Amino acid sequence: MLYYDQNKNYRDFEVLRDENKCIQCQVCVRQCSYEVHTYDEKHDEVTADQTKCVGCHRCEAFCPTDALKIRKNQSEFRDNALWTPQYLKNIYKQADTGGVLLTGMGNSYPYPVYWDKMLLDASQVTNPSIDPLREPMELRTYLGAKPDAVEVHGGNGHPRLDTSFAPQIPIEYPILFSAMSYGSINLNIHVGLARAAEEMGTLYNTGEGGLHPTLYQYGKNTIVQCASGRFGVHTDYLNAGVAVEIKIGQGAKPGIGGHLPGEKIGPEISLTRMIPEGTDALSPAPHHDIYSIEDLRQLIYALKEATDYKKLVFVKIAAVHNSAAIASGMVRAGADVISLDGFRGGTGAAPTMIRDNVGVPIELALASVDERLRQEGIRNRASLVVAGGIRCSADVVKAIALGADAVYIATAALIAVGCTVCQRCYTGKCPWGIATNDPYLAKRINPEIAHEKLANLIRGWGHEIQEMLGGMGLNALESLRGNREKLRGVGLNETELNILGIKHAGA
Amino acid sequence: MKRVYAKEDVCIGCRLCEIACVVEHSESKNAIRTYKTEVPRPVARNVVEERGPLTFSVNCRHCDEPLCVAVCIAGAMVKDEESGVVRHNEEKCVGCWSCVMICPYGVIKMKPAAKKVSKCDLCNGRTMPACVQACPNRAIVYEER
CATH class of the missing domain: 3.30.70.20 (Alpha-Beta Plaits)
Structure with missing residues (x-):
């Protein structure tokens, strides 16, 4: 033109x-x-x-x-198998601008999706399946450290518990809304997420943008995040939710910090982030006070101290090559919950090369972390929540069978409110009113409608999870957790099967 | 009485309400046919106000003491005491525009060629007015307040 x-x-x-x-x-x-x-x-x-x-x-x-x-x-x-149009266009763009290619959402390359290479079991003849519409089906999950052993006294029909439990968070569905900061998305979505979490008895996560004053009322369904920029962190904030999440890394951009441009820091966001209006919100790549597991332990206990040991501390890392060893260190450092974010996890903005080339598939990371913690006998000391590319209830069920306690969803939640995964979140012009704080665009999310749709999504997935559990003859999610016998691989090689800890279909 | 109310905090200014109004008051009730073939095309009986990010749709408030009824020189504008709806009888309308000038909400529309006015009739007979049903963001509601 x-x-x-x-x-x-x-x-x-x-x-x-x-x-x-x-x-x-x-x-x-x-x-x-x-x-x-x-x-x-x-x-x-x-x-x-x-x-x-x-x-x-x-x-x-x-x-x-x-x-x-x-x-x-x-x-x-x-046609050229090497120089596909995407590479050509990227080079043209960079030749014009000399800049870093930016993108949004999660890794879009055709790497294997291991969810699609695992199949679930079902009961036939020798063990009865259960109809969840007629019989009770337990999806409730308790997040938090469990004791090594439980001691009781009394007996005679009146046993009393001697072991004291670390704080636990009950969730009615094994699905939490993952961290998305106020700033990367707008307040209308946060309100929708908070209300949906409240209605469904689950949790949403503030991300690192602080907590808007109007959202403190949803505290019992809130995880507040403390990330490398430490935006919006103060006593009331730390005590506002039921847990504090230390964010070390993010699946979409492991090893990379964040940058919310100054133009997006309006009066409200300035208030919650506790930074002046119009200044860039820069989250450093590392936490500058965490260079070792011992340092991490210090922050975990600093946060526990600040919250009177009443709140759980989550530690979130991106799934990378040695996640299993890191996770072991995190548990030993005192994390109550490990959040593991796979390479498909989304973002509001990331360099394209990082998003598409760094990280590990969540299925493999989950299996190896769970296995490592079991081998070391410390799996009970932390819950495991996985994120990054959970697309449907079957993915949730497979994740639980691989050893997760619960999953985080964020991309799926945004899709529920209209997102079409165009991957242009970083422009701040989201036409669906999601990844934008432009008042004209942000109005496109009606919190009332967002609340309904998000709650419906969890409700629908919950029904399906119950059906799948019932089909396997299980009446509680707890019976599926880490039960890899319920999974079989299709088209996977020996190494992949070993890492996933599952047999091939037919075996 | 049930009235149509705007919620400006979630109105996205798409103006689908206007289109729904036009189509609802057309002969064909078909959007494409209405816009492509009907001459004159019905006018939208609501007004979408816009200033910066603020947008909202207003239509006749069906006032308890309607000024338009008081000023109508032809007896075309009538307040239906039973339903509370302010109705406009186009056959009687002489096109003097008095109601247009007096309406404090600016929601009576002129049809200059026909020398008639046009205003919200709450989609006579419809359980939910067309504009309310067409609103994709629940920014127009039909309710008793």
Whole structure:
């Protein structure tokens, strides 16, 4: 197109407008925050600048006459197994700008998805399956350190517990909403998440952006995060929830810090993050006071001390090559819950190269961490919550069977409120009103609707988990936890089967 | 009485309410046909106000003491005592625009070619007004307050 750099015309998407259906109502013009659609009053015509389209489908979803379709650009480069169009376009872009390629959401490369290479068992003939609609089915999970042994006295029908338990958090579904900061997403979503967590008896996580004053009321369903930037951390904040999560790393960008640009630090975000308006919120790559397991122990106990040993301390790391050894150290350092974030985990912004090339699949990391903690006899001392690419209830069930206590979902939660995974969160112009604090766009999330949809998602998955458990003849999630006998691999090699600790299907 | 209320904190300014209103008051009740073939096209009977990020849809408040009824020189504007709905009889309307000028909400629309006005009739007979049903973000509600 005239006046554009030539390579901008190698666009990703095509906006197809059916002129027989278009009524020039301009809903698309108003909905597109990337200014793809424009209305030409003189000719009473809506036109599209296709180079700007990010493929979010907002216009298509809102078009009242079904006149719009977004398709991948049909224009083809000559086939080349090595130099695929994505690499070409990336190079053109960097040759223009000299910058780092940015992206959002999680790793999108076609690495193996191990969830899809594991199958669940079911009862037939020799062991009865259970109908969850007729019989009780227990999904409640208690997060927190469990004692090595339980001592009782009394007996005679009145046993009394001698062992004192560390604090426990009961959750009604093994699904928590993962950390997304106020700033990366807006308050409307946080309200939706908090209310859904309250209704469903589960937890949401503040991320590292602090806690908005209006959200303190959802404390018993809140995990507050303490990350390397230490934004918004103060006594009331630490004591506001039921747990404090120390975030060491994030699956989408292990080893990388965060950067919320100053333009996004408006009055409200400035308030919760406790930084001046308009200043960049920089989260360093490491915690500058944590260089060893011993340092981590200091922070864990500093936080426990600050919260009178009433709150659980989660420690979150990205799944990397030696996660198992690190996790062992984390448990010994006093973490009550280990959050493990796989390489598919999402983000509001990350360098593309990091997102797509760093980390470990969560299935493998989960299996090796669980196995290592069992071997060392310390698995009971911490719960294990896994994150990063949990797409459906079957993924949840497989994660539990591999040894997780619960899962974190964030991308799935955002999809529930409209996200189409266009991966442009870093622009701050999210047309779905999610990864944006622009007041005009953020209104697109009605907290009431977000609450309903998020609660429905958990409810639906809960029903399905019960069905799968019942099919396996189990009546409690606890009976599935770490029960790898219920899993079989398909199309996996010996090494993968060994790491996952499962047999191949047929065996 | 049940009225249509706007919730400005969640109105996204998409104006689907206007389209729903136009289609509901068209002959074909079909969006594409209404916009492409109907002449004159019905006007939307609501107004979407916009200033910066603030947007909301307003339509006739069906006032308890409607000024439009008081000023109508032709007896076209009537307050239905039973339902509370302010109704407009187009056949009687002479196009003097008095009601347009007096309405404090600015929600009576002119149809200059026809020399008639047009206003919200709460979608006569519909259980839920079209604009309310079309709103994708529950920013317009129909309720008793």
